[in-house]
Amino acid sequence: MSQLQILTLTCDDSPGIVAAVATGLTALGANIAESSQFWDRTSNRFFMRLAVEGDESLSSASIERALGPAIERFSLRVHTVDARRRPKIIIMVSKFDHAMLHLLYQIKVGWLNADVVAIVSNHEDSRGVAEREGFAYHYWPVCKDTKTEQENKLLSLVRETAADLLILARYMQVLSDEMSTRLFGKVINIHHSFLPSFKGAKPYHQAYERGVKLIGATAHYVTPNLDEGPIIDQETERVTHTMNAEDFIATGRDIESRVLARAVKLHLERRIMLNGNKTIVFSN
Structure with a gap:
């Protein structure tokens, strides 16, 4: 069954963040269904929201493992939620x-x-x-x-x-x-x-x-x-x-x-x- 996770992340802005996140998700076999991002020049903070689709193995834990190198490299603060769960x-x-x-x-x-x-x-x-x-x-x-x-x-x-x-x-x-x-x-x-x-x-x-x-x-x-x-x-x-x-x-x-x-x-x-x-x- 297809899974859908909502991923939000923030960190200080620097080149390569989007590429690193996309590379990690691709290695996981996930598909980016929706992507939005914003760079606040005043604070130099980068913000990103992704809707990520994948098979039944896709989860918050698997996403964070796949993004481990990006999290370490950019000091990313990452949060994921299951989009199917009713708040x-x-x-x-x-x-x-x-x-x-x-x-x-x-x-x-x-x-x-x-x-x-x-x-x-x-x-x-x-x-x-x-x-x-x-x-x-x-x-x-x-x-x-x-x-x-x-x-x-x-x-x-x-x-x-x-x-x-x-x-x-x-x-x-x-x-x-x-x-x-x-x-x-x-x-x-x-x-x-x-x-x-x-x-x-x-x-x-x-x-x-x-x-x-x-x-x-x-x-x-x-x-x-x-x-x-x-x-x-x-x-x-x-x-x-x-x-x-x-x-x-x-x-x-x-x-x-x-x-x-x-x-x-x-x-x-x-x-x-x-x-x-x-x-x-x-x-x-």
Whole structure:
């Protein structure tokens, strides 16, 4: 049976990296089905993503053995995943469920390849959806006195379910610095604003009061610095003076849903590589 592995690698740039990687994979009898690469001239870092096909012997271990000489020569940092494995995700939501519902629909129709292992909320509003779809629902209210306890339960849930990704689909709670650091690169948030403008609470109201002509949404990785994590995807839409704050919110809901779904898809397909506080995004 044919195997498909997704390979990402990074190192300091120098001549011969691509040739060395291709030579190693050829010796393994693997076929490169897709290849993308980028050289960041500022940091002199090289980034590469490959989709590699082969027979039943193709695995993460066999790839790393075949690339051993290249890894040693260029100090490559290599990561491989089995493309056939469905990633496991946890969706977190508060009262506004539009972004969550869009994710569930895209999974249902097969555009997103993932298994929802749990839905977590600080409200009961989405329990009906979760139960109807057969997903475990965890209602964990959050306040100052319970935040540490709630996050410990969340970390336990991540471990128990072996979740690959935590999605904040309009989850209106700020994760602690410790939580954000422990799960860095594994938590995606949708912020209802075109960052870096209008951070924090009620960004659409802020935008309306400023009389902006464009509003948008930003999907980013979560870090201890609020709304400042590496940006994955963004989108904007034009608005006018005839619209009120509620019109801004309604327009924003559609944008948020699309942007978050695209960001999640990119992450699940291993098309995002972190480069300091920025991302390298290899679109398909």
